[in-house]
Amino acid sequence: MAMEWNERMAIGHDVIDQQHRELFRRFDILIEACRQACGKERIEELLYFLDSYVVTHFREEEGLMEGHAYPGVDEHKAQHRYFTGRLDALKADLKAKGVSTHLVISTNQILLKWIIQHIKNIDVQFGAFLKTRAQEAV
Ligand SMILES: [Fe+2]
Numbered sequence: 001m002a003m004e005w006n007e008r009m010a011i012g013h014d015v016i017d018q019q020h021r022e023l024f025r026r027f028d029i030l031i032e033a034c035r036q037a038c039g040k041e042r043i044e045e046l047l048y049f050l051d052s053y054v055v056t057h058f059r060e061e062e063g064l065m066e067g068h069a070y071p072g073v074d075e076h077k078a079q080h081r082y083f084t085g086r087l088d089a090l091k092a093d094l095k096a097k098g099v100s101t102h103l104v105i106s107t108n109q110i111l112l113k114w115i116i117q118h119i120k121n122i123d124v125q126f127g128a129f130l131k132t133r134a135q136e137a138v
Helices: 014-035 040-067 073-097 101-137
Strands: none
Touching (some): 073 101
16 A cells, blocks of 8 residues: 555545545555556556546646635646646656656655645645635635
8 A cells, every 4th residue: 555545634625535535546556556567558557547537636626726716726726737747747758668667656656745745735725715715604
């Protein structure tokens, strides 16, 4: 098990928290496949499996931010773009050069660390904003 979602990463929004769990699950499958030295095709397949979910999740998170007129939306989107850029670079590397399993593992661990920090430091701010909004509405 590479890294599991835990309550300390909860932002307090059920849908987003559930999606973060799913992100971790997909990361875990990918990193485990790398550890077991799966072939390039399998790793590529799992990387796309992760990537498609990242895209969906970011889109939903950003849609929620826009829907609530969240003031930090632009900065947050820029962070998401950075991450998808890294994933795109990894996909391109894998396709072009068939990068070593070791490189894929280490890159994924860097990306996984990024996601953890992003959730704990950035997504939680949005969660706090949503809570304030909900309290104001009462
Ligand atoms: Fe985010």
